[in-house]
Amino acid sequence: MTRQMTGAKMVVQALKDQGVDTVFGYPGGAVxxxxxxxxxxxDIKHVLVRHEQAAVHAAEGYARSTGKVGVALVTSGPGxxxxxxxxxxxxxxxxxxxxxxxxxxxxxxxxxxxQEADTVGITRPCTKHNWLVKDTDKLSETLxxxxxxxxxGRPGPxxxxxxxxxxxxxxxxTPPAKVKMGHxxxxxxxxxxxxNDIVALIEKAERPxxxxxxxxxxxxxxxxxxxxxxxxxxxxxxxxxxxxLGAYPASGKGWLGMLGMHGLYEANxxxxxxDLMINIGxxxxxxITGRIQDFSPNSKKIHVDIDPSSINKIIHVDLxxxxxxxxxxxxxxxxxxxxxxxKADLSAWWAQIEExxxxxxxxxxxxxxxxxxxxxxxxxxxxxxxxxxxxxxEVGQHQMWAAQFLGFEDPNRWMTSGGLGTMGYGFPASIxxxxxxxxxxxxxxxxxxxxxxxxxxxxxxxQYRLPVKQFILNNERLxxxxxxxxxxxxxxxxxxxxxxxxxxxxxxxxxxAKGIQCSDPKDLDDAIMEMIKYDGPVIFDCLVEKHENCFPxxxxxxxxxxxxxxxxxxxxxxxxxxxxxx
Amino acid sequence: MSALRIQHGSSSHSAYDLRDYHxxxxxxxxxxxxxxxxxxxxxxxxxxFSGRGYNIESLTVxxxxxxxxxxxITVVTTGTRDVIEQIKAxxxxxxxxxxxxxxxxxxxxxxxxxxLFKVEGTGNNRIEALRLAEIFRANVVDSTLESFVFEMxxxxxxxxxxxxxxxxxGLVETARTGVAALARGxxx
Ligand SMILES: Cc1ncc(C[n+]2csc(CCOP(=O)(O)OP(=O)(O)O)c2C)c(N)n1
Ligand SMILES: [Mg+2]
Numbered sequence: 042m043t044r045q046m047t048g049a050k051m052v053v054q055a056l057k058d059q060g061v062d063t064v065f066g067y068p069g070g071a072v073x074x075x076x077x078x079x080x081x082x083x084d085i086k087h088v089l090v091r092h093e094q095a096a097v098h099a100a101e102g103y104a105r106s107t108g109k110v111g112v113a114l115v116t117s118g119p120g121x122x123x124x125x126x127x128x129x130x131x132x133x134x135x136x137x138x139x140x141x142x143x144x145x146x147x148x149x150x151x152x153x154x155x156q157e158a159d160t161v162g163i164t165r166p167c168t169k170h171n172w173l174v175k176d177t178d179k180l181s182e183t184l185x186x187x188x189x190x191x192x193x194g195r196p197g198p199x200x201x202x203x204x205x206x207x208x209x210x211x212x213x214x215t216p217p218a219k220v221k222m223g224h225x226x227x228x229x230x231x232x233x234x235x236x237n238d239i240v241a242l243i244e245k246a247e248r249p250x251x252x253x254x255x256x257x258x259x260x261x262x263x264x265x266x267x268x269x270x271x272x273x274x275x276x277x278x279x280x281x282x283x284x285x286l287g288a289y290p291a292s293g294k295g296w297l298g299m300l301g302m303h304g305l306y307e308a309n310x311x312x313x314x315x316d317l318m319i320n321i322g323x324x325x326x327x328x329i330t331g332r333i334q335d336f337s338p339n340s341k342k343i344h345v346d347i348d349p350s351s352i353n354k355i356i357h358v359d360l361x362x363x364x365x366x367x368x369x370x371x372x373x374x375x376x377x378x379x380x381x382x383x384k385a386d387l388s389a390w391w392a393q394i395e396e397x398x399x400x401x402x403x404x405x406x407x408x409x410x411x412x413x414x415x416x417x418x419x420x421x422x423x424x425x426x427x428x429x430x431x432x433x434x435e436v437g438q439h440q441m442w443a444a445q446f447l448g449f450e451d452p453n454r455w456m457t458s459g460g461l462g463t464m465g466y467g468f469p470a471s472i473x474x475x476x477x478x479x480x481x482x483x484x485x486x487x488x489x490x491x492x493x494x495x496x497x498x499x500x501x502x503x504q505y506r507l508p509v510k511q512f513i514l515n516n517e518r519l520x521x522x523x524x525x526x527x528x529x530x531x532x533x534x535x536x537x538x539x540x541x542x543x544x545x546x547x548x549x550x551x552x553x554a555k556g557i558q559c560s561d562p563k564d565l566d567d568a569i570m571e572m573i574k575y576d577g578p579v580i581f582d583c584l585v586e587k588h589e590n591c592f593p594x595x596x597x598x599x600x601x602x603x604x605x606x607x608x609x610x611x612x613x614x615x616x617x618x619x620x621x622x623x
Numbered sequence: 624m625s626a627l628r629i630q631h632g633s634s635s636h637s638a639y640d641l642r643d644y645h646x647x648x649x650x651x652x653x654x655x656x657x658x659x660x661x662x663x664x665x666x667x668x669x670x671x672f673s674g675r676g677y678n679i680e681s682l683t684v685x686x687x688x689x690x691x692x693x694x695x696i697t698v699v700t701t702g703t704r705d706v707i708e709q710i711k712a713x714x715x716x717x718x719x720x721x722x723x724x725x726x727x728x729x730x731x732x733x734x735x736x737x738x739l740f741k742v743e744g745t746g747n748n749r750i751e752a753l754r755l756a757e758i759f760r761a762n763v764v765d766s767t768l769e770s771f772v773f774e775m776x777x778x779x780x781x782x783x784x785x786x787x788x789x790x791x792x793g794l795v796e797t798a799r800t801g802v803a804a805l806a807r808g809x810x811x
Binding site for chain 2: 161162165166169170173194195223224225348349350353354
């Protein structure tokens, strides 16, 4: 069944047929026909953000918290260029989003028309794929393909550029079922030999560790369930990247906490000392590996990833397995069970891990008078733990502390910019999450500097009555920058003070939201409860210790077993050759 | 099979088995990349090379299957074995890319390049240029009283060698197509 309709109508029809219920966007001349169609229907909700970057981050938040595709709609030229940071963010973190951009009419392309930009050229390196649609008859097919590419294999952002004349013209609409998806079909299942090889390594391992990442989350809730089953049945310890938090519950028996640059001592030491590393859906990012030459020197390494280009990119592995995490886990579990659930005696390994845990690497010096950022997060965790809670973050020290001190029991509950490290991500992401989960508690753990980068979204939160809680750990510093300057640049604090900050309470009030400020540890619990109970957006200005450093820390260029555990270990620990690394 | 060409059940196909990865030997590989002939596909491939810092020694592209809208990109690139493997995997995941073949490791292959050389000169130089052209089986495709344009097909090495000889004899301009390559034997 094909139908004639305008390109603009097709866009809306295709979104409906793809199951889209929410679009984050901002109008302009080149997308007016689409906005006109949106106006004349009720199935798809449009959320008017205040900046296109925020539209894309909101779409990311929506996608990450639902497992569905996030959709953003922007106009040509500046609308499209404003979307670039969000696209790059989604590419680095493998988040499935579809961005629709307006374009000048086809006959004006290349003439430097008003609000013309080479959008497919600009976004080519920051999308998984992109299309310029020049023919209305091809439009619906392209849109369906865009959803297919965004979600299959390693997910990622795609962009479809829509010239205005294509939106106005009539063409034939093709429904999704009728569209040929082309050759793009990534491999999902591993071979039985590969599964057998994994199981054989599991059976023999004496010091195993699971190292899991965002791929588990992306593979869907079923994959997390299978991971839990496998980890608990084998009794192996498990650590996760920043991206993978929640796939295995923080309260689970095997949980070691996050690994990496600001990961837990026991997690990094286990990675360093293991004899079998089972990497599931993680990519040996430089925040994880530290010094490559000394990375986990005595282990056999298995790497399960859906993207062949992740294999042997950074770390050479013994057993590369290309496939979808969920499929591979299911098969491994089945085969491991059928072969008699064999495993080595792990008691010595666990005893060693317990010893590492005794170091209590997250210990910090609390204060009676000043709120320590770690304390603020401990209290936030204690007071919201059991709730139906979603957490987003900005980027900086607060982000790392949030990863260390908040516990995630389920996947899709934790949204943070990992690969790109985008300040300004958290607030719009929280808006996207809240749109998808109107009844849930959505908290953005923010730094004051990051938060200012997309603070205009207060307008969006107010307009759509989104009760997002902006929990700002205000240290009046670009804290993470300040920490690096202290440790690596002779305490020369070049431009890392957050000067001339607004009065966040008044700022909240100016938008009609609630502002809360807290500076005394004794008031903190009540203030947090007040934030949670308030039915509307809240800016929580939590004045914290200004010069707290985030530990543990593996300085750039150091291996896992040379972590800095606290202020005392810092002296002279960082060499200038590490300073060139980021 | 994946773009990495990791065989089924290939636990032995580990990076440790492949090579001594500490040895930073730079190799030259010829890749044949079959792509949908759609707008921007070449930009995607080239952009990947420049964006990730890979080398391009030579690049040719043309549609080879008109009905199937398929083009063949032949890239000659250099890098360590690791880098070459990454290049193949990275190129392989570009959506409109169908196949990536590493002709350098997939068995014997033929590589050819076409070149045009303009050589100016009179007297002995002119005679010597013509004599060498004959030895190299280069054709004269244009001539004036003071110049020749030679056309020559061959391996890049042969073309390099000819260019080297022509230089002192009055070589003023060169145009080369870059490498086209096919695997030997009957199978595609
Ligand atoms: C868009 C962007 N610009 C710059 C940076 C570099 N950067 C990383 S953390 C940071 C400071 C963040 O300060 P704040 O949000 O207050 O968080 P804190 O570290 O103080 O908790 C900066 C500038 C970045 N990650 N993103
Ligand atoms: Mg700060």
